[in-house]
Amino acid sequence: MSETTLIVIGVIAVVLIAAIIAVIVSKNRKASQASQTVSAVTPAGGSPSDIARSAPASAPEETGQTDESAESVKSAESVEPVESESPAKPAEPTQTAEPTQSAEPAKPAEPVRPAKPESAASRLTRLKARLANSANPFGKALFNILAQDNLSESDWEDVEDTLLLADVGAEASEQLVEELRKDARITGERNPEAVHGLLREKLLDLVGRDMDRSLVASRPRPENAGPSVIIMVGVNGTGKTTTAGKLARLFVAEDKKVVMGAADTFRAAAADQLETWGSRVGVPVVRSDKDGADPASVAFEAAKAAKEQNADVLIIDTAGRLQNKSNLMDELGKIRRVTEKTLPVEEVLLVLDATTGQNGMTQAKVFAEVIGITGIVLTKLDGSAKGGIVISVQKELGVPVKLIGLGEGPDDLAPFDPESFVDGILD
Numbered sequence: 001m002s003e004t005t006l007i008v009i010g011v012i013a014v015v016l017i018a019a020i021i022a023v024i025v026s027k028n029r030k031a032s033q034a035s036q037t038v039s040a041v042t043p044a045g046g047s048p049s050d051i052a053r054s055a056p057a058s059a060p061e062e063t064g065q066t067d068e069s070a071e072s073v074k075s076a077e078s079v080e081p082v083e084s085e086s087p088a089k090p091a092e093p094t095q096t097a098e099p100t101q102s103a104e105p106a107k108p109a110e111p112v113r114p115a116k117p118e119s120a121a122s123r124l125t126r127l128k129a130r131l132a133n134s135a136n137p138f139g140k141a142l143f144n145i146l147a148q149d150n151l152s153e154s155d156w157e158d159v160e161d162t163l164l165l166a167d168v169g170a171e172a173s174e175q176l177v178e179e180l181r182k183d184a185r186i187t188g189e190r191n192p193e194a195v196h197g198l199l200r201e202k203l204l205d206l207v208g209r210d211m212d213r214s215l216v217a218s219r220p221r222p223e224n225a226g227p228s229v230i231i232m233v234g235v236n237g238t239g240k241t242t243t244a245g246k247l248a249r250l251f252v253a254e255d256k257k258v259v260m261g262a263a264d265t266f267r268a269a270a271a272d273q274l275e276t277w278g279s280r281v282g283v284p285v286v287r288s289d290k291d292g293a294d295p296a297s298v299a300f301e302a303a304k305a306a307k308e309q310n311a312d313v314l315i316i317d318t319a320g321r322l323q324n325k326s327n328l329m330d331e332l333g334k335i336r337r338v339t340e341k342t343l344p345v346e347e348v349l350l351v352l353d354a355t356t357g358q359n360g361m362t363q364a365k366v367f368a369e370v371i372g373i374t375g376i377v378l379t380k381l382d383g384s385a386k387g388g389i390v391i392s393v394q395k396e397l398g399v400p401v402k403l404i405g406l407g408e409g410p411d412d413l414a415p416f417d418p419e420s421f422v423d424g425i426l427d
């Protein structure tokens, strides 16, 4: 063989070997691409057909389905999420952890923590301002007349009319005009400050600055004295139930333990109303579920509960319908007697609507006769031009105004303070 022939054979052999190598490399690449595609669809390591079968199994209620095509649609859908094999997906279970947040229903505990009512001092300041802004400033009208020069006879008549319109009462009005006329400072000098000061003093005398207006339940008590019982009485609609609720808040603000008794069984909604007030400040309410139940038996149960619970105060709300005097006497008398089997009744508060003024006085007297009252709550003074009722009602009934209501809000009840009252109507 020639040298040239050997070289040709060598070249052919090299080309053949290179071709064989190229074919092998190309086959290997295709094979590896195919295996990568499969692993993308089977995250859990099974074959695609495995996933298609497991999907329906994960929905037990659907296992009865025989429609393969339907299943396959679902399984296809269920396979797709595998795309979401993106690292973000595994984080999702934390979303399912959200239900732990729904363990927040533990929050219902909150209502148990009732809102702390406004303190007596703070509500006094607020209520004084409200009184000054109310339709009650008969004091201002008086001052405007008295501060003029040379008061004529008709000016003095205006003074008396102003007092009568404000429901100060005929006797007290006459007395005040007489004293003012006699006073040299009014008839002589015209210094507005002196007139203002003098009028303030006279009104304070009439309102009664030295009366004991404290609630028996707020006075210092001997240890183990037991709950102090308050019965609320008055004509319907005067604000007994509302006042009972507000009063409970006042006591709660003083850190006292209170129980209320819904002995107004005449009006079905009254017990619900009282319960709503009670739940706002965390005060239990003893009530009957039967409309028209015996109010005395509710009072009895309430007294028992207050004693057992070692409460500081028991407030009993009554209906006090005024069909006739003997009827009322029977009902209120029985409530009192039955309560006193367990606890002495230390306070009976007559609730009077200031807007009815002198008209409410006749009925007020009946209550005073029937049960004997220890104090007056004058409600709705916010909407009344008849603040003078404070003076006349005390004169007629012989007991002090202890509390005043100046609105429908839960903290719109305050101890009656003569100075704040007079300043409120004069300033």
Ligand SMILES: Nc1nc2c(ncn2[C@@H]2O[C@H](COP(=O)(O)OP(=O)(O)OP(=O)(O)O)[C@@H](O)[C@H]2O)c(=O)[nH]1
Binding pocket: 234, 235, 236, 237, 238, 239, 240, 241, 242, 243, 264, 267, 270, 318, 319, 378, 379, 380, 381, 382, 383, 404, 405, 406, 407, 408, 412
């Ligand atoms: N503006 C004002 N409204 C008040 C005041 N006190 C009570 N009221 C309103 O007077 C209305 C009657 O109040 P209640 O507490 O239901 O009266 P009640 O005496 O219990 O009535 P009966 O259960 O029918 O005997 C309610 O709308 C109260 O919100 C107050 O001081 N000012």
